[in-house]
Amino acid sequence: MNDDEREQLALWVEKQLDGSLAAEEFDQLQQLLMTQPEARELYLDLMHQNAHLQLERVHLSAFGMGSAVSVDESPAPRAGLERRHVWLIGMIALATSLLLMVWWNMPSSKPVRTSPILAQMIDSSDAEWGDCTLPTAIGSDLSSGRLKIERGLATIRFASGAEVTLESPAELEIQTSLRGRLLAGTAVVDVPESAHGFTLSTPTAVAIDHGTAFAVTIDRSSQASSIEVLDGEVEVQHVGSDASRRLTQKQRVIASADGLSESGVHRGEAELAGSEGPVSALAKLQRITTADRRGRDGWIIRGRSDEVPPNSRAELVLIKNPHDGFERFSRKGYFAFDLGSIRGESITTARFVLTLRPSGLGFASKVGDCEFVVYGLTDESADDWSEEQLNWQTAPANVDGAAEVDESRTRELGRFTVGRGRQHGQGWIEGEELVDFLKADTNGVVTLIVARATKENAPGGLVHGFANRSNSVAAPPALLIGTDPP
Amino acid sequence: MNDDDRAEQFIQLLAQHERRLAAYVITFVPRSADADDILQETKLALWRSFDQFEIGTNFGAWARQAALHRIFDFRRRKGRESKHLVFSDACLEQLADAFEQDVHNRETQMERLSGCVAKLSPNHRQILSLRYGEELPVQDVADRIDRTVTATYRVLSRIRLALRDCVCGTGDNVMPASEPTP
Structure with a gap:
């Protein structure tokens, strides 16, 4: 031929x-x-x-991330089939593994579900996953299996109603709708009435919830677990001895291989697995998104100054700093958050998080690593901008430069970088600038403006897309705020 | 050997061959939903006749044989039902024979596929990602990359040929020839 x-x-x-x-x-x-x-x-x-x-579509959807993601094709090993009803158990095991395999290998076909749904992935902020035996997309139904998160946060809602937020690096095994096992890292557990009795075990302890919220951290080197009650009551049993404790609010125990020991909750005393950022899993975190209350988001493009971009259709906020001569394609993002839910509380930490999504516009190869600047709108009289009327002319504090805003009405809160070609994962800023800006708010609403500081190297480069508040699959723009109670 | 040992053995063998078997079926029946049905039927049939399988012989070949029966059935059904364009039995037999003759090589080559995909240019990876990751039809891929449908067919087919050369080890470069940048 x-x-x-x-x-x-x-x-x-x-x-x-x-x-x-x-x-x-x-x-x-x-x-x-x-x-x-x-x-x-x-x-x-x-x-x-x-x-x-x-x-292998998973490999492809992960392009640009450096290493390829592989699909685990073998079913979870089954423990030996035992004694009576072996035959029945064998058949069930067979059916389950067949279906699991089909489901893994044929992601595009309708999944046939026989294994019970025990939980759902409800949020995965900045999540980068390690080896998981379960799907990780937001909204995925989860049966029993393991999730390993390498970066970011993920929240899993068990069918009982219990919510477990994993802070990376962490590994969780979902066992039943009322039972999970933390193998590594930190988990914050929130338990409603319906899920009292929810149990989270670790290598050294079993924590049974009788109240509303607790946090568990496994120390990487010693494997000791710290269990701290944030609110309500938790029973902690030691694995390997009969020791058990009932803890109430603000109490903490450390479960080592030898036994249980009490520990203060204040930092500086027996700190376990030192948290890396100022946003500690042990602080009370509140999540406010642009989908909450008076929250809003949108983007503006210079070329179409009189039009409002079709934000609700695209499910994305688009941001771009174009090549010289192509200024009409400049795009900036606007985000408004309603701080009403934390009124009266004193903000101690804050993080502003955006979830990257492929925009389908422009080629990633034509931009390098991209730095984004986040500005806070200090002119509060402009906080009431409307999504419908947001455009290049009306947008608060907008000026013509693709990376600039009106300095007299804004202040820079931080910058984040998105690696070359990256269209998944998250970008975020955190720190004192943001905390101070949020604290200075007087009208209950804050506006953040995001522009790309990095220009593309050639025309036709990637337009960065971030999930907006109506995105059907990815997490909306969010503020994660730690507060001290009033 | 008792029944549950047998079941475990079956599950193990199937797990080992599952992916390759799936690829085999999809080679002849690319539509996922159809391939899925065929695979399920095949696995159940394999289990039902597992008694006749002699441990130590070639499970992969045995499984492919069972799958091929169902592929034939399916295609005849499909051809009757919907005037679908379906290869004749004779043609399919020739293809299946050819596959079987070189099955080992073909499966080994696919182990190199993801490495070859990684070597593609970002533009080409993006196109593949749209077609396979997002499962878009070619028309939609064309819209997204702002090209004509004809041009998109051409790019995609050249990417395929380049990947084929790469996995076969006959091309050290995975840049499709004379491929204009968008």
Whole structure:
């Protein structure tokens, strides 16, 4: 076969896969396959390659992240099948593993669910996942299995109503709707009435909830667990001895291999697994998104000054700093948060988080690492901007430069960088500038403006997309705020 | 051997071969939902006749044989139902024979696939990602990358050929030839 024939065959394959191969083309293809062994080989190679590409779509969706993500194809090993009803158990195990395998390997087909749904992934801020035996997309139903988070936060709501927020690096095993096992890292557990009795075990302890909220941290080196009650009451049993404690609010125990010991909750005393950022899992975190109350989000583009971008349709806030001569494509994002839910509380820590989503606009290769600047709008009279009327002219404190805003009405709160080509994961800022800005608020609403400081190297570069408040799959723009109670 | 040992053995063998078996079925029946049905039927049939399988012989070949029966059935059904363009039995047999003759090589090559995908240019990876990661039809891929449908077919088919050369080890460069940048 010469090059032209190879290309022709590949083109037919392409059309066949897309369902657009015409009848005559089909006849020609069949004729070719039946008469030329070489054509058969090429056809099979391409179709077999397609099969693997279909099966490995996870690899592809992770492009740009450096390393490829692999799909775990084998079912979780089953413990030995025991004594009575072995046959029945065997059949159930078989059915489950068959279905699990089908589901893993054929992500595009409708999943057939037989294993019970025990929990749901409700948020995964900045989550980068390690080896997981469960799906990790927001909204995914979770059966029993393990989740390992390498970066960021993730919140899992068990079917009982208990919510577990994992702070990376952490690993959680979902066992039943009322039972989970923390294998590493930190988990903050929030338990409503319906889930009293929710149990979180660690290598050294079992914590049974009788109240509303507690935090568990496993120390990386010693494997000791710290269990702290944030609110309500928790029973802690030591693994390996009969020791148990009932803890109430603000109490904490450390469960080492040897036993339980009490520990103060204040920092500086027996600090376990020192938290890395100012946002500690042990602080009481409140999450406010642009979807809450008077929250809003939107983006503006210079070229279409009189139009409002179709924000609700795109589910994204688009941000771009274009190449010289292409200024009409400048885009900035606007985010308003309603701070009413934390009125009267004293803010101690804050983080502003955006979730990256592929925008489908422009090529990632034409921009390098991109730095984004977050400004706070200090002119509070402009906080009441409307999503419908937001445009280049009306947007508060907007000026023509793609990376600039009116300095007299704003102040810079921080910068974050998105690595070259990255379109997943999260960007965030945190620190005193943001805390001070939030504290200075007087009208209960704050506006943040995000612009890209980095210009693209060539026209046609990537437009960065961030999930907005109506995004159906990814987390909305959020403020994670730690407060001291009033 | 008692029944539960047998079940465990089956599950183990199936787990080992599951992915390759899935790829085999999709090679002949690319539509996921159809392939899924065929795979399920095949696995159940394998389990039902697992008594006849001799441990130590080639499970993969045995499983492919069972799958092929169902692929034939499916395609005949499909051809009757919807005037679908379906290869004749003779053609499918030739293809299945050819696959079987070189099965080992073909499966080994696919182990290199993700490495070859990683070597593609970012633009081409993005196109593949739209087609496979987001499962867009070619029309939608074309819209997203702002090209004509014809051009998109061409780019995609060239990416395929480049990947094929790469996994076969005949091309050290995975840049499709004469591919214009968007």
